[in-house]
Amino acid sequence: MRVAYLGPAGTHSGEALRASAPEGAEQVPYPTIYDAVMAVQERAADRAVVPIENALEGGVAVTLDTLVLEAVDVRIGAELVHPIHHCLIAAEPTPLERVERVVSHPQAIAQCARFLRRRLPSAEHVSAPSTADAVASLGDAGPTTAALGSRLAAELYGGELIAADVEDHPDNATRFVWLVPAAEAAEPEGAAKTTIVFWGAGDEAPGWLVDVLGELSSREVNMTRIESRPRRIRLGHYMFVADIDGPASRPPVREALEALGSHVEEVRVLGSYGAFTT
């Protein structure tokens, strides 16, 4: 089984993969989250492990947008919550006040925004394709450049920790999902959660969203999360990604989704799945 993830070795995605991969899975690094998702769509990989939501920064836009708009033959097969700690890493021991450039994945930079504002207010921020790429690039950078990345990345690429656990909240965590080809997506026994996406035709009446969500609540279907994303058409046109409790194939979720279908232009089940317990 070939499993795509945002590489190289030492990313948080790689850690989440290792924490949940079945024995013998081959870990295949991809340069971007988009590429990892599309690898499953194009059947270059059997599975992918990608972040879908972070405790501090919210939904991972590229994952949601790619799943809904491009990787239409890919489903969510399982989820996994993984704690996320970022360290400030340099090529050699460096006092914090000498750091002039911080390089990392934009999500990591955002998750450490407060630390960066307070402790490194004049450092410039440089984006890297992944946190591990950022740490791996330190060898070619000057001594005033530091990277935000994992302890594992520091070990793998030989960096020095100059500040540990600098994320803006100690409970920082990311929800990762295992992606599977739709043709192989089997709703597991007792799937705990269903993720759906829906949108209206663009001429919604007042109260439309309440009517839609009422089809869930009137059937006691619990919605644990809703996120609006632009439909990438023009301002004011949104799609809604929602997590609801229970499997899509069974009542009451099945009936709620059928009823919801009469209000919307499109509703799609992105997956019914359970959690990995690690």
Next chain:
Amino acid sequence: MRVAYLGPAGTHSGEALRASAPEGAEQVPYPTIYDAVMAVQERAADRAVVPIENALEGGVAVTLDTLVLEAVDVRIGAELVHPIHHCLIAAEPTPLERVERVVSHPQAIAQCARFLRRRLPSAEHVSAPSTADAVASLGDAGPTTAALGSRLAAELYGGELIAADVEDHPDNATRFVWLVPAAEAAEPEGAAKTTIVFWGAGDEAPGWLVDVLGELSSREVNMTRIESRPRRIRLGHYMFVADIDGPASRPPVREALEALGSHVEEVRVLGSYGAFTT
């Protein structure tokens, strides 16, 4: 009147400011959106103009998070929709295929994601504090570096357009807001829109959000947009930012907000305001 914005000259924020500033307003550039918002909170500026929502990338997280969590004495005073076009700009005429690095604000890079994937698949992405900073930095960069920025920035800093209007959709636009100190926020006559933020205590029952939104729809109060953002505590705790039609001080919005208050831990009006017509 000192008006803070994400500088330097030539940013889209600067364009939006110029399109709507009263005569004699002094335009004060700040290095980040966070700093521009906080300048009003700390009364270093009288007003700020900041982006709050983009047609392709959705809510501007730093604006929403700063308004709700830190700049608690700042309100939205008016809104303004401004079309956004990005050009690929280099220090000298350069064939597209020679570009190896693309530098810009992360929002601009995200708004041109499809173009970058298709036309510059191996270029690395470097984040700059603003699109104008990116264009201004080209003088010090090699000939294989290009910036995503506005035509105005290319003129101001002497860059060459190597590809025009490369945003992922021709209707790309950003909604900007004028921010004012809460003490000076006067609900304008006939304010068209109210932006609110609310959240629960963390132990919401199934159907909670539907009950909350039902207080609006049962009073025929139209909600034009809702966005969930993490409360930055831990996974699963969200705040909801919603735009509703009508002024907060008048029925039916006033009654709806009072009723809504009984369901939530906190509800706050971020502003009742009208649109600039440009």
